[in-house]
Amino acid sequence: MNGYDITFTFYEASPELIELMTGSPVYFGYDGKPIGFDSCSIACKAGFAMEVWTEVLGEDVCEDEAAEGAWVYFVMPWVSNGIIGDLELAGEAVNLELTGSTRAGGKWGLGPYDIQAQDAAGTAGPMLAPLDSSCHRRTFITSIEPPEPSSTYIPVDGEFCMAS
Template identity: 60%
Template sequence: MSCPLIATADVFRVTRVDQCGSPITGPKNAFVAECFSSVAFNTNVDDGDDIEYKAANGKVCGFRKGCPTFRGFDVEINFFAVSPELIELLTGNPVYVDASGKVIGTDSCSLQCKSGFALELWAEVLGEECEEGAKGQWVYFLLPWVSNGMLGDLEIGSEAVTLQVTGSTRSGDAWGAGPYDVNRDVNGAPSPMLTPLGSTCHRRIFITDVPPPAPSCDYVAVPVAA
């Protein structure tokens, strides 16, 4: 196993999932973006309660440190492109269309706690030798179920505008191996993940030489998993 260094984040893909965390196939259910400044995965942990037995004279007779409980990750996505399609996938709020049915805007309504999305991120690997015929290597991040997507504060002024969407991960294995080719099978052909995440897992990270998808300014379709 090599020791890869992460250079820069390339693209991320957002995929619509249902209330059980399963990817929703078909058109207008995914978006690939590259105009973003950062994606943060902040660990959410309950430290647990310490138990201590202390005698009247002040002597500690017994002590047990509280057992932390991992709740998941609080996700922060900061991006520049004001794409209504991307905002709709991240927040679950509706888009606004013109007379021809073209998406030209988005509404800010209630917080859609039952909607969700999967988040994939590709980051370039620095200084690694590629396999013969490979076009590069990336560190691939998968968060298969993020809910409670919410658009943050927005200030329009003389400086560049950055939008932030926050959410929180949920555990579950409904994503399965996923509908996309992000790995390689035993024959070296592009394939979905070789094993699904466990039912208590929130994130997977691995190295892949399968190139990330091309960014777009519109919805992309989600294929049916093989």
Template identity: 60%
Template sequence: MFDCLASVAMNPNTDDGDDVSYKAANGRQCGFRRGCPTFNGYDVEVNFFSVSPEFLEITTGNPVVYDYAGKAIGYDDCSLQCNSGFALELWAEVLGEDVCATGGSGGAWIYFLLPWVTNGILGDLEVGSEAVTLQLTGATRAGGGWGTGPYDVIAKDAAGTPSPLLTPLGQTCHRRTMITTVAPPAPVCDYVPVTGGLCLAS
């Protein structure tokens, strides 16, 4: 969990499908069927200013480098790990009238969940006199066994009691977007155990 994101792009990846035209022998069009687009997922691009080695290990599969005391101080760039993946949760603060509409006095956030992002890889890196910005790219996949998730991200009652998702994310879904009055957790750089296990589909 970190809060040094510069931007996150989620670009739909689709296949338009093939249009079918039915023509008579004289060339007149007798029928037409529009191709059905196929949604392949989102191409994800994350730009950030600084990040922990642990985050890079989780998102790219590249191993962490430790110092003599066991503190993470860096990472190795190795082969692309296409057989692993990670989930990405984002909170963006809602400003204006929408806060009142939610009924919450502590604020409101737009919450994004991408339960399965694969092929994480760091982009071009240029070290110079300017600040270094890192870029991570990946692609979403459907499913992932997220279910209702292991974390409290939404209120489950009128008192605002934090809870995991109230309904599980479907096995054909790539993203969930919703408004929540549950504040995002405090940023941490160390590994945090996932409560309740990793495969929580229900």
């Protein structure tokens, strides 16, 4: 298996997100705040990780009575071959579509967030088992609410190999 093809549509895309997905540099304003990005050559070896949470809907989404909701958590530790489609300019937003494919070898480990219950009390912590380097993605249901969206860069422990 070579990987999974993916397609995501972003309804909000910060310059930092574009930089992470493409390697294209952020363009800054006079005050040092990101205001745009340059579209430049993209190195073939570039890649990024993508985490996605989606809320599980329904009355009985959790067997855990202490939980205040449930989310499906997806992680793709190495996305490459990314192609950003045409930018859609609308009256209130700029939308873009990303297509790409997953690769094995992302060395995600336990990841940077507390996303899984560690005990019966629902204590938030990292994944209970690391994602194996031969895996392309992991999906599971969690009662831990996702972190607040942020454009802050979060490093992942370990070295990344550039070939799978």
